[in-house]
Amino acid sequence: MAMSLRAAYLAMHRQTDAALAGDGVTADQFVVLAVLAEEDRVTQQALVRRASSDPNTIRAMLVLLEARGLIVRERHPTDGRARSVVLTPEGRRAHARLWARTEGIRQKLGQLFRPDEARTLIEFLGRIAEDLKDVSPEPLPRNGPRRTKSIKSPPEGARA
Amino acid sequence: MAMSLRAAYLAMHRQTDAALAGDGVTADQFVVLAVLAEEDRVTQQALVRRASSDPNTIRAMLVLLEARGLIVRERHPTDGRARSVVLTPEGRRAHARLWARTEGIRQKLGQLFRPDEARTLIEFLGRIAEDLKDVSPEPLPRNGPRRTKSIKSPPEGARA
DNA sequence: CGAATCTCAGGCGAACTGATATGC
């Protein structure tokens, strides 16, 4: 199952990257733009959740997108800590263009499933995402305070 | 659907990375080891297909794994162009250890679905992977030669 | 010859860790 999920996701991701390559935008950046296009004005933390990413990665992508003038990051009106991210007019146009470019992929996906099948698939995927959401659990607790100690292995610098 | 697939895959990938972090092995490297563990002696190209990756990435990972003594790359007996990749005894032990570490994840996934649901999910994911396998097609515009003109963006060096 | 397999050089975005500043 894990391998099937991997194959399906990577295939989709590559198709999307290929479709967007001409505009110099990656599939992951497109995800951010898509979230902004339908939410309009969200905090970076909200983007982290919606895009299944993390704060550092989101920030890096936003810096890139802001440098291109597709988004702006304003200070949040009521929470001084937060940033309010919003699409610029150009960013909105870019999203529309990119959305059109990926139309073929969405169409292909749509033709692969009947409406009820699509709902089932989404529901199944939702179960997985929901159940594996938190990374902390770890099957080794139950006998003392949190001790995520490393076993042995390399310099520990090994990326996650 | 695309976002659901993304969320599910990334959640699983992170869980796996976290579970294997202690051994300094990434989830993607584990995929390679897993393929080798059940195939034993395959060409790099076969690994590319089985791991849903590409030649350059597979090579880079194999170089890392070989430096750790987990695998060896021998010349293919009959095809001088190919390389025959095989697990070392230590690599096999490492795989067994890593497999045990990810047992919790597989168990979680297993409990989320009934047997028939699991089969359905795998079948659905298979459709997607199969249909989006080839990156070339491109939903060409039906009115003129391909003009993948970049909107403006970066030096075209933009990664795929 | 063309095609396939792999190697190598270069580059880049995504993601992680860890530390820090600021505001709730």
Next chain:
DNA sequence: CGCATATCAGTTGGCCTGAGATTC
């Protein structure tokens, strides 16, 4: 104070493009 949000510095592995060597 602790907690949350975001920033910054540094590192890594994964993936890509493009070129080249070798062999079928």
